[in-house]
Amino acid sequence: MIRVDLRSDTVTHPSPEMRQAMYEAELGDDVYGDDPTVNKLQERAAELLGKEAGLFVTSGTQGNLVSILSHARRGDEVLVGDQCHIMNNEAGGTMVLGSVVLYPIKTDDFGFLEPDIIKAAVKPRDYHKPPTRLLTLENTHNASSGRAINAEQMKAMADAGHEKGLSVHLDGARIFNAAVALDVPASDLTEHVDSATFCLSKGLSCPIGSVVVGSKDFIQEADRWRKMLGAGMRQVGIVAAAGLVALDTMIDRMQEDHDHARHMASRMAEMHGISVDPERIQTNIVRFGVPAHKGDEIAARLKEEGVYINGGDSDLRVVTHYGVSEQDYDFALVALDRVMIAIA
Ligand SMILES: Cc1ncc(COP(=O)(O)O)c(C=O)c1O
Known part of the structure; x- marks a missing residue:
């Protein structure tokens, strides 16, 4: 699910x-x-x-x-x-x-x-x-x-x-x-x-x-x-x-999405195989690099863990938004960390 x-x-x-x-x-x-x-x-x-x-x-x-x-x-x-x-x-x-x-x-x-x-x-x-x-x-x-x-x-x-x-x-x-x-x-x-x-x-x-x-x-x-x-x-x-x-x-609350995006990028920057510069993140889109040709596999494995992102070759993204809780973001980060170690 x-x-x-x-x-x-x-x-x-x-x-x-x-x-x-x-x-x-x-x-x-x-x-x-x-x-x-x-x-x-x-x-x-x-x-x-x-x-x-x-x-x-x-x-x-x-x-x-x-x-x-x-x-x-x-x-x-x-x-x-x-x-x-x-x-x-x-x-x-x-x-x-x-x-x-x-x-x-x-x-x-x-x-x-x-x-x-x-x-x-x-x-x-x-x-x-x-x-x-x-x-x-x-x-x-x-x-x-x-x-x-x-x-x-x-x-x-x-x-x-x-x-x-x-x-x-x-x-x-x-x-x-x-x-x-x-x-x-x-x-x-x-x-x-x-x-x-x-x-x-x-x-x-x-x-x-x-x-x-x-x-x-x-x-x-x-x-x-x-x-x-x-x-x-x-x-x-x-x-x-x-x-x-x-x-x-809904306008002012988007600052929360931006803060979550920056926080996600900081945690992702420490993960194996991910390249992302948290300083670049100003709004709610975090684009990040993964090893060549691994994007689809990462997305598929994340989906099995309950986290949905789009696939791709080596450029992926997560987008933060209304309806996702602090705990959900943490859940996604823990799953991503596990997947990145698994595909190494
Ligand atoms: C920058 C930008 N412009 C336009 C659109 C198109 O919007 P819609 O999906 O509502 O057609 C998108 C959708 O993601 C977008 O990111």
């Missing part, structure tokens, strides 16, 4: 308060724009991120997709970090459904894109080349162990894009983790981007959903794309209700 699931923060279940709010939610038909709970969530999300308007979408992937399709047209080019989720983990949706060209640029070890690299990647006006329209950023940066990118760095990247006439979109799936880790309002991190997506169904522990924020015009366009993608939803306030509770109760 699985006792601890550390595959992702997406495995979180809604809190009792969320379930109660879902049960009691005031509903309407959101395609007509008259679901009061959805409207409240969209307004609250926009306010928290310092933008004019918000749009409730089904997932982070859909939020990024409608955002990119709203900023760029068929045949346009979009600059993305080479280690970002949009490039590597969203099934190529923007390329297939939007016919835009994704152009990956080098990401440093901390999820940052050097402004000079951004500017150099923008194509000159030339009919041999796709017109570069959009830059996308990611914060926290999943592939670099959930690094939080600070406000100055966000401004430097966004300024580089704007200087070259690009729009800038932020994949802020875990932007509230970044804000908590850096101890700043989330709006400080979104101030210089034109649009942002954040997820309710990750560290914020909701069952479903993400919100896109931006200007009123942008959100109107994103709404049109959402409809086209078949995600005009009806009495969806029943889900949005959990989002409102999450924004009130």
